Amino acid sequence: MSTWLLLATALLWLTTVAMMIVKTPRSMMVLYRIQALAEAGAAAEAAIFGHRPMLWSVVALILVLKLFIIPGVVARWLAPLDNVYGAAGPVGSTALLMLALAFSGGGILIGHLPIGLVFAAMMVTFVQISGRYEVWSLLWGILSLETVIDVGALTLGGNIPAVGEVGIGVTGLALALVLAYVAAQVRRIKHSLDVRDLEELIG
Amino acid sequence: MMAATALWIIPVGLAVIAMAYWIVPIQRLGWVSGAAVAFLLFWLAALPLHLWTGAGPLATWFFVIVAILSIFGIWYSGPYITREAEQHGWSPGRIKGYFLLFVLFIASLASLAIWTNFIFLWMAIEAATLTSVVLTAHPAERGAVEAAWKYIVVTELGGLVALLGTVVALKAVGSPLFVWEPSASHRILSSAHEHWALIGAYMALVGYGTKAGLAPFHTWLPDAHSEAPAPVSALLSGLKLAGAMLIVYRLFHVMALSVPAAYLDDALILLGLLSLLVSAGFLIFQHDLKRLWAYSSIEHIGLISLGMGFGGIALVGAFLHIWTHAASKTLLFHNAGTVRILYHSSHSDHGARGILHRTPWTGALLALGSAAIVGLPPFAPFWSEWLILAGGLHQVGDRPFVIIAAALVVIIFIAIARRVPGWLFTPGQVGEPPAKPVKEPAALILPSAVLGVLVLLGGIGLPLAVHPLWQHLVSQLGVAHR
Numbered sequence: 001m002s003t004w005l006l007l008a009t010a011l012l013w014l015t016t017v018a019m020m021i022v023k024t025p026r027s028m029m030v031l032y033r034i035q036a037l038a039e040a041g042a043a044a045e046a047a048i049f050g051h052r053p054m055l056w057s058v059v060a061l062i063l064v065l066k067l068f069i070i071p072g073v074v075a076r077w078l079a080p081l082d083n084v085y086g087a088a089g090p091v092g093s094t095a096l097l098m099l100a101l102a103f104s105g106g107g108i109l110i111g112h113l114p115i116g117l118v119f120a121a122m123m124v125t126f127v128q129i130s131g132r133y134e135v136w137s138l139l140w141g142i143l144s145l146e147t148v149i150d151v152g153a154l155t156l157g158g159n160i161p162a163v164g165e166v167g168i169g170v171t172g173l174a175l176a177l178v179l180a181y182v183a184a185q186v187r188r189i190k191h192s193l194d195v196r197d198l199e200e201l202i203g
Numbered sequence: 204m205m206a207a208t209a210l211w212i213i214p215v216g217l218a219v220i221a222m223a224y225w226i227v228p229i230q231r232l233g234w235v236s237g238a239a240v241a242f243l244l245f246w247l248a249a250l251p252l253h254l255w256t257g258a259g260p261l262a263t264w265f266f267v268i269v270a271i272l273s274i275f276g277i278w279y280s281g282p283y284i285t286r287e288a289e290q291h292g293w294s295p296g297r298i299k300g301y302f303l304l305f306v307l308f309i310a311s312l313a314s315l316a317i318w319t320n321f322i323f324l325w326m327a328i329e330a331a332t333l334t335s336v337v338l339t340a341h342p343a344e345r346g347a348v349e350a351a352w353k354y355i356v357v358t359e360l361g362g363l364v365a366l367l368g369t370v371v372a373l374k375a376v377g378s379p380l381f382v383w384e385p386s387a388s389h390r391i392l393s394s395a396h397e398h399w400a401l402i403g404a405y406m407a408l409v410g411y412g413t414k415a416g417l418a419p420f421h422t423w424l425p426d427a428h429s430e431a432p433a434p435v436s437a438l439l440s441g442l443k444l445a446g447a448m449l450i451v452y453r454l455f456h457v458m459a460l461s462v463p464a465a466y467l468d469d470a471l472i473l474l475g476l477l478s479l480l481v482s483a484g485f486l487i488f489q490h491d492l493k494r495l496w497a498y499s500s501i502e503h504i505g506l507i508s509l510g511m512g513f514g515g516i517a518l519v520g521a522f523l524h525i526w527t528h529a530a531s532k533t534l535l536f537h538n539a540g541t542v543r544i545l546y547h548s549s550h551s552d553h554g555a556r557g558i559l560h561r562t563p564w565t566g567a568l569l570a571l572g573s574a575a576i577v578g579l580p581p582f583a584p585f586w587s588e589w590l591i592l593a594g595g596l597h598q599v600g601d602r603p604f605v606i607i608a609a610a611l612v613v614i615i616f617i618a619i620a621r622r623v624p625g626w627l628f629t630p631g632q633v634g635e636p637p638a639k640p641v642k643e644p645a646a647l648i649l650p651s652a653v654l655g656v657l658v659l660l661g662g663i664g665l666p667l668a669v670h671p672l673w674q675h676l677v678s679q680l681g682v683a684h685r
Contacts, residue, residue, distance in 0.1 A: 122367070145360065146359075158374075160380050161381055168322070171326050171330075178333045182348065183352070185343065189343075
């Protein structure tokens with residue numbers, strides 16, 4: 001087990017927990033960028049220790065997409081939400097945090113480190129997506145999950161070539177674009193961030 | 204031409220045609236649609252001429268279904284979107300955007316059919332999801348945007364879990380993740396590896412099951428299908444849902460010799476039965492025609508799941524059902540779109556009633572499609588449902604599930620049979636003056652009428668026409684699955 005990979009996945013888990021409890025879209029964007037560094041770290045680890053130099057292109061792509069392009073696109077679409085403060089939730093942040101820690105423990109138990117941390121981070125994003133209902137929080141929750149899953153694929157999918165990883169990265173960009181577009185449409189139609197009262201949510 | 208060339212030419216060609224919609228003037232959109240139809244027809248015609256072959260019979264079969272129904276989708280979109288744009292004041296940019304996204308959606312569905320690499324299959328289903336999410340939101344009305352939001356949140360959670368599940372499962376069984384011709388893994392697994400393989404397989408099933416609209420992960424489906432423009436609902440229901448199930452089938456096929464196949468099959472049977480149950484429970488309460496067919500899609504994707512779970516001849520039934528359901532459902536969603544255009548609603552309580560009298564062609568096509576989708580003979584869904592249930596009866600251990608499934612299919616038949624007359628006929632006393640007839644534009648009716656003929660003939664003609672292909676499929680899949 002590489003210490004480098006352990007550090008990357010630990011950073012991933014920490015940023016995922018922080019994204020769950022954060023209260024403003026702007027802080028969320030900062031945390032997403034730090035989370036991207038964890039993903040780039042996991043890719044760099046595979047490039048160095050797995051002797052796969054082509055993965056450096058994946059590292060570069062992750063950095064460009066997730067440090068600049070995706071936060072830029074989301075910020076542009078959701079500009080009116082820049083200073084929004086979202087403390088609302090069906091349960092308090094403390095309860096969410098406890099729940100996330102419990103699920104994290106479960107994640108680490110079912111998988112050995114460092115993949116256990118990836119599973120733990122995945123559980124935390126599920127808690128975030130179930131426990132928060134502001135449009136921007138859900139949006140960043142899904143993008144956070146996308147990063148977590150990418151790290152999982154990088155960690156476990158040792159034989160996925162760089163072209164596959166690039167494809168996964170580009171799909172992540174498309175996901176961010178569509179999420180931001182639909183979130184902006186929701187904001188335009190509802191004049192609200194709260195998506196609990198969606199008329200279509202009738203099962 | 205080699206299959207490898209077609210793997211890229213078909214999706215890239217369609218993407219280029221899609222971009223042309225944005226460039227040409229609004230009056231020339233029909234030409235681009237003609238080019239898209241000609242492109243698909245060329246690749247269809249090239250198959251019997253052996254100019255190219257898909258990566259196996261299953262890929263070829265699904266590509267044929269995708270191409271035929273996409274041609275109908277493009278054809279119907281022309282008159283449908285023209286009227287939708289007139290009624291709701293769409294700008295030229297919005298109209299062009301619709302066609303661009305629609306053909307990109309078709310390109311992703313074609314990729315889903317012909318690609319066999321699991322990472323690329325995941326990308327194809329993601330592309331299909333993302334394009335159809337934007338298409339669902341395209342009308343820009345409250346219901347459409349809310350449905351699109353729910354669609355993307357629920358199905359992207361599923362999609363991401365499916366990717367990790369696929370990676371975990373294939374790594375556990377020692378199968379390469381990035382190959383174009385995956386073969387069944389024969390590795391004997393340790394207990395720990397077997398657990399991880401099953402965890403990965405179930406994660407992938409939940410993820411792709413969400414994309415397929417299998418209960419209990421179906422919550423996005425009725426909203427998205429009822430709010431999307433009718434040609435999009437048709438391709439979503441008929442092709443995208445089945446495409447997600449085919450990925451599950453391909454993955455389980457690779458794993459079936461390394462982990463106990465019963466664990467995988469039972470999960471498919473369980474989700475299939477649950478889908479039938481949910482569909483039976485909700486169909487009876489539907490007053491919106493598109494929503495009715497959306498819940499019916501959950502039923503049929505459940506039947507496909509059951510067929511894959513039962514295996515053997517039921518598996519052949521499941522693959523046949525992909526076509527029979529898709530053709531009938533495309534007809535019904537196009538018909539529901541026509542109802543919405545002509546009556547300004549597809550809700551039986553909001554004026555969409557007495558359809559058979561006021562619009563005889565639309566009413567007749569609704570009656571025909573309904574008779575097909577509930578599985579009445581001689582329509583093709585009857586044969587495929589029969590194969591699925593008969594195949595299940597051959598497996599002694601699966602017989603209780605077949606009995607439950609058959610009972611649920613009967614309940615669903617009764618529910619649809621009770622609801623459809625609400626649209627077809629006008630309730631009231633005998634002798635009341637009939638409601639005013641509504642003019643049916645030939646351009647809207649013709650694509651559905653041709654598809655109606657295909658659905659009618661399909662019950663008898665299609666199994667005969669594709670007999671050699673089916674024989675090949677039976678010999679390959681029936682043996683390999685067990």
